[in-house]
Amino acid sequence: MRNKYVGKSYPRVDAYEKVTGTATYVTDMFFPGMLYAAVLRSPYPHAKIKKLDVSKARELEGVRAVVTAEDSPYRQGIYLVDRPIFATDRVRYVGEPVAAVAADSWEIAQKALELIEVEYEPLPAVFDPREAMKGEVLIHPDLANYERMPIYNIEPEKNVFHHHKTRKGDIEKGFEEADYIIEGEYYLPQIYHAPLEPHGAIAYYGFDGNLTVWSSAQSPFTLRNLIAHAFKIPRHKVRVIAPYVGGGFGGKAGINMEGIVVALALKVPGKHIKLIYTREEDIMATVVRQGMYAKVKAGVKKDGTIVAWQEEMIFDGGAYAEYGTNVVRAAGYTTPGPYYVPNLKVDSYGVYTNHFVGGAFRGFGHGELHWAVERHMDKIAQELGMDPLELRMKNLLKPGLTNAMGQKIHEHTGDVEACLKKAAELIEYGKKPEQPKDPKKRRGKGIAALVKAPAMPTNAASSVVIKFHEDATVTLQVSIQEIGQGFNTAITQMAADALHIPAEKIKVVFPIDTDANPYEWQTVASRALWTVGNALYRAAEDALNQIKNIASQVLGVAPYNLEVEDDRVYIKYDPETYIPLTDIVMGYTYPDGHAIGGPVIGRGSFVPERLTNLDPETGQGNVAAEWTFGAEAAEVEVDMETGEVKVLKLVGVFDAGRVVNPMVATGQIIGGMVQGMGPALFEQIKYDEKGNPITISFTDYKLPTIADIPEEMIADFVETYEATSAFGVRGIAEHPMISVPPAIAAAIYDAIGVNLNEMPFTPEKILRALKEKENK
Amino acid sequence: MMIKMTINGDVVEVDVKPNETLLDVLRNKLYITGPKEGCGNGECGACTVIYNGKPINSCLVLAPEADGAEILTVEGLTKNGKLHPIQEAFIEENAFQCGFCTPGFIMSTKALLDRKKNPTREDIVEALAGNLCRCTGYQTIIRAVEKAAEKLGVKE
Amino acid sequence: MIAFDFAYHKPTSLQEAFELLSEEGAIPIMGSTDVVVKMRARRLRPKAVVDLKFIDELKFFKFNPEEGMVFGSAVTMNELIEDHPEVKEHYPVFYQAIKKVGAYQTRNRATVAGNIGNSSPAADSVPPLLTYNAKLKIVSKEGERIVELKDFFTGPGKNVLKQGEIIHSIIVPYEGKSIGMYYKLSRIKAVDLSTIGVALTVIDPEGKRDIRIALASVAPTPLRVFEAEDFIRSKELTKENVEEFAKIVQKNTSPITDARGTKEYRYEMAYVLPIKILREIGLYKEVN
Structure with missing residues (x-):
């Protein structure tokens, strides 16, 4: 493989479309005669549907279809099939779809909704997962009968959709060895992804029985799979086309609202049906990040060595499990993050409540687990009177040690120590911040580490097809979605190096079309360059071998004596002798007209090597393919009169393996850190005391604006090449969001000496904590 | 009712209803899809267009009001396939990721640089605070605006 | 749509x-x-x-020391901020507040009359106008009337306007030099509604030093606290007096809990912010 493009800040290949407004998103697509859909939603967090009458809506002129659970009695779910497309006997959250309409115009569809008659009988609801575990209110009485992947461990009488257990070493012995037992409790609420593009989909069901769905989807193939499974349609008759996604962050993975348009399309063959969620619908009725309550008990030696770690994480999974099952599992098997602890007992529970549906969110359980772990590390440091960075350094997961599931850490796994050192250097850790003149304002610094592996099934596969064209240009077919992360750019660079041709001669086929593209599991888990890179390497080898085999016949030279470079294939020991690629890639034609070879099409597949499921009782096994370590640091200023926190500086350092595109990777880190700052300071889905959501628009659910960002943000890398990647790469996409909140919390402690153990750190909580400190 | 607007230099006549917004008409009737609907409430800025010389949220303008208006959308920035210096600066500074908010940011930037040749960081923040971006963390957007100002300054 | x-x-x-x-x-x-x-x-x-x-008649702006500032209801906030330097010069607290309304895009459309007519307790433009003793000229088929801004609001989203009446213009008397601050506490630093907004205006700071205070988001309507103003009038700004002043402000509020903040926090800030503003504008030196 040559080394010409990887490592350079190659300009983004989607740049022109995006800066000119010509990049197409689902919402920008229009078809002749297209119908518009609208959805009737539950106003109750938990209620029985006593009566549902859509007859008047059906009679309205311009209405083409009205569907309810009666017409479309299907359930969906990626790991646990628990989510009906339309509520059946009961509704389980505010915003749950009850019926949908397709009409000639959006307005007619809206009018039809007002004609649907529903009678509800409110049921007792439960909003705190700890309460829900008592089982007094059962949200899914049929849970035991739902179809599910066997690796998930349900406890139906406790509303638990997954209970993960880690048992490593001897926890009791660990506590006996400890000099101190330090306990803590930590909480974070549900938060919302807030991609700027709300979810949207268009469905078309042909009279020939073929279904096409255009969707703002992170996972076109998994979406196809889940639609086919839910509606019982053969895979080859379901086609998903996924144009640009205007931000996903996990929220557009799997299946979301596509089932609604599909149900309508099946009723109106021959018509395109479009449904674009409003911002309000997007907040209420897609997925959010789960809330979490954590209880930690750590056993620590006088010198700071942690010898035992016991933790219980209770996730507020909302009304349906979605990806939450696996979020709970990933958080369970990764705790206690980047630290080595010989004796571990971790229980992670995913619990149904009558809140919005919890699902995948950038970080996938790791923002949650590190919130508890990193806060608790600070608490330990405080109680021991030790520097928090020193405590961390002492307990790092280093080569030779084993992580929570018993996997051995190697030199090539990554270097968390180097990340922490670099982050400490960049934040000038240890150097006291310059304090403002106003004595009511105080500054401080904090640091936190992190680790994350892709959370995925052991067989999550990728494939790549490389097609050469007459002029020796190439199209690359790969089904990772371009959601803003820059995948199409990075993979172009990697393909150019793998094929030894100029990057300008390569185009990534877009949009993704499951009828034409090769299989890809999903665009999630920060695994794309790693997994697709491996498939690409094989596809490139395949294509190059085909080229060399043809050239070998023509030149009478063994294939291993040939090399491809830019526009030609030449003899290694006689570079002046070559054949232009244009004469080879469609097959070679001799002067007399007879031809050999044929069009060069390279194919490559990859499935992670040597992964196994975890033991259900101990959580030991080999489920993580590669780990990315990182460290983040913050400097803040706190106004002790108002409780306002201003983040002055953020630093993120990640062991990315080989960095493919520094410009794009830096962009990911900066963006991820700001996305981590939002929930640290103010983002939160709020409900009133009756469980009604009160933050369902951008007026009430606030995101960081350009006025909120720190003046200074620095991204940096450690590059320990990843041995399981043909390109030496590993993921960094989710990681920058993970440890920003604990770093900010640590900085607040450094500034004003109070611990914030509940996100977000609103001014009110800061003041309350200051008062508690005074009263002590 | 029929209204007449000048959009990106072209005179356009279109039949609109009071319950449609300018954004609805641009997107769904004229297929000018650069401006995006991110919230419909004037909170995200993805629908920003320059309306009679000023940046506004087109989702909050009732369509009939726009009769006689002069409108510039992101589609009107490129001339004969050549990018505007602001667009070049956004590419060079990597000031976008998913791209959905980008047309709005570019139009807010255009309006800012029309009124201030050398904006300070504070000016940039004020002009762009109404445009939400969930991907970039804004740092590169600030740099892109500064670079665009340089490019436009050099040209004159 | x-x-x-x-x-x-x-x-x-x-x-x-x-x-x-x-x-x-x-x-x-x-x-x-x-x-x-x-x-x-x-x-x-x-x-x-x-x-x-x-309506052209609603688009005027004028300022002279005798009549003060008068502007039509169709004048946008950005026009006040950018086109009329008198606003910043003579009504600095009002200027600060309207710069904090919504986004730049919003302020190209939004008007002060609209902000007043909408009658949200959170309206940022209102507290400073209250401190400047603003009045509204209201017109209808029947004629016109002048209403003191402080008498205009009757509840959240409610006011004294009758069907057929419109706000014609806003009249803000000029009472001499003023200094002050609009302190807006919000969840994010821009484009947010106030969790609490406090306008503290000092008319003639070097002379009669007339301190006025009005608040947003702490009561069913924007609130001017005359009682506190009366208390502090011609008193020295000692620790004791300033704290008593803030206490009076606080006890006049009746905040509620909503998505932006709790009543407890708002209540507390109604005490904290008046003192903080007095310190930040340099009238009060004491630090507790």
Whole structure:
């Protein structure tokens, strides 16, 4: 493989479309005669549907279809099939779809909704997962009968959709060895992804029985799979086309609202049906990040060595499990993050409540687990009177040690120590911040580490097809979605190096079309360059071998004596002798007209090597393919009169393996850190005391604006090449969001000496904590 | 009712209803899809267009009001396939990721640089605070605006 | 897109507007930044909207020390900020506050009259205008009347305007040099509604030092606290007096809990912020 493009800040290949407004998103697509859909939603967090009458809506002129659970009695779910497309006997959250309409115009569809008659009988609801575990209110009485992947461990009488257990070493012995037992409790609420593009989909069901769905989807193939499974349609008759996604962050993975348009399309063959969620619908009725309550008990030696770690994480999974099952599992098997602890007992529970549906969110359980772990590390440091960075350094997961599931850490796994050192250097850790003149304002610094592996099934596969064209240009077919992360750019660079041709001669086929593209599991888990890179390497080898085999016949030279470079294939020991690629890639034609070879099409597949499921009782096994370590640091200023926190500086350092595109990777880190700052300071889905959501628009659910960002943000890398990647790469996409909140919390402690153990750190909580400190 | 607007230099006549917004008409009737609907409430800025010389949220303008208006959308920035210096600066500074908010940011930037040749960081923040971006963390957007100002300054 | 039908009118004279507004279910609109949001959410379902921004008579701005500042209801916030330096010079607290309303895009459409007419307890433009003793000229078919801004609001989203009446202009007397601050606490630093907003204006700071204070988001209507002003008038700004002043401000508030903050926090800030502002504008040196 040559080394010409990887490592350079190659300009983004989607740049022109995006800066000119010509990049197409689902919402920008229009078809002749297209119908518009609208959805009737539950106003109750938990209620029985006593009566549902859509007859008047059906009679309205311009209405083409009205569907309810009666017409479309299907359930969906990626790991646990628990989510009906339309509520059946009961509704389980505010915003749950009850019926949908397709009409000639959006307005007619809206009018039809007002004609649907529903009678509800409110049921007792439960909003705190700890309460829900008592089982007094059962949200899914049929849970035991739902179809599910066997690796998930349900406890139906406790509303638990997954209970993960880690048992490593001897926890009791660990506590006996400890000099101190330090306990803590930590909480974070549900938060919302807030991609700027709300979810949207268009469905078309042909009279020939073929279904096409255009969707703002992170996972076109998994979406196809889940639609086919839910509606019982053969895979080859379901086609998903996924144009640009205007931000996903996990929220557009799997299946979301596509089932609604599909149900309508099946009723109106021959018509395109479009449904674009409003911002309000997007907040209420897609997925959010789960809330979490954590209880930690750590056993620590006088010198700071942690010898035992016991933790219980209770996730507020909302009304349906979605990806939450696996979020709970990933958080369970990764705790206690980047630290080595010989004796571990971790229980992670995913619990149904009558809140919005919890699902995948950038970080996938790791923002949650590190919130508890990193806060608790600070608490330990405080109680021991030790520097928090020193405590961390002492307990790092280093080569030779084993992580929570018993996997051995190697030199090539990554270097968390180097990340922490670099982050400490960049934040000038240890150097006291310059304090403002106003004595009511105080500054401080904090640091936190992190680790994350892709959370995925052991067989999550990728494939790549490389097609050469007459002029020796190439199209690359790969089904990772371009959601803003820059995948199409990075993979172009990697393909150019793998094929030894100029990057300008390569185009990534877009949009993704499951009828034409090769299989890809999903665009999630920060695994794309790693997994697709491996498939690409094989596809490139395949294509190059085909080229060399043809050239070998023509030149009478063994294939291993040939090399491809830019526009030609030449003899290694006689570079002046070559054949232009244009004469080879469609097959070679001799002067007399007879031809050999044929069009060069390279194919490559990859499935992670040597992964196994975890033991259900101990959580030991080999489920993580590669780990990315990182460290983040913050400097803040706190106004002790108002409780306002201003983040002055953020630093993120990640062991990315080989960095493919520094410009794009830096962009990911900066963006991820700001996305981590939002929930640290103010983002939160709020409900009133009756469980009604009160933050369902951008007026009430606030995101960081350009006025909120720190003046200074620095991204940096450690590059320990990843041995399981043909390109030496590993993921960094989710990681920058993970440890920003604990770093900010640590900085607040450094500034004003109070611990914030509940996100977000609103001014009110800061003041309350200051008062508690005074009263002590 | 029929209204007449000048959009990106072209005179356009279109039949609109009071319950449609300018954004609805641009997107769904004229297929000018650069401006995006991110919230419909004037909170995200993805629908920003320059309306009679000023940046506004087109989702909050009732369509009939726009009769006689002069409108510039992101589609009107490129001339004969050549990018505007602001667009070049956004590419060079990597000031976008998913791209959905980008047309709005570019139009807010255009309006800012029309009124201030050398904006300070504070000016940039004020002009762009109404445009939400969930991907970039804004740092590169600030740099892109500064670079665009340089490019436009050099040209004159 | 709004889910129901309504008529749109674009009068170019007040007479025309009066006729249109006399129809039942007709409402006046200006920048439409609040109205469209409410109609989209179906919280407001007018039969007709009467767009007043094309009435030339409502587009004026004037300032002279005798009459003060008078501007028509169609003047946008950005016009006040950018086109009329008198606003910043003579009414600095008002200037600070309108710069904090919404986004730049919003302020190109939003008007102060609209902010007042919308009558949200969180309206940022209102507290400073209250401290400057602003008045409204209200016109209708029947004639005109002048209403003190402090008497205009009757509850959240409610005011003394009758069907067919519109705000013609805002009159802000000029009482000499003023300093002060609009302190807006919000969840994020821009484009947010206030969790609490405090306008503290000092008229003639070197002379009679008339301290005035009004607040947003702490009561059913924007609130001016005359009692606190009376207390502090001609008193020295000692620790004791300033704290008592802040206490009086606080006890006049009746905040609620909503998505932006709790009543407890708002109540506490109603005490903290007046003191903080006095310190930040340099009138009070004490640090507790």
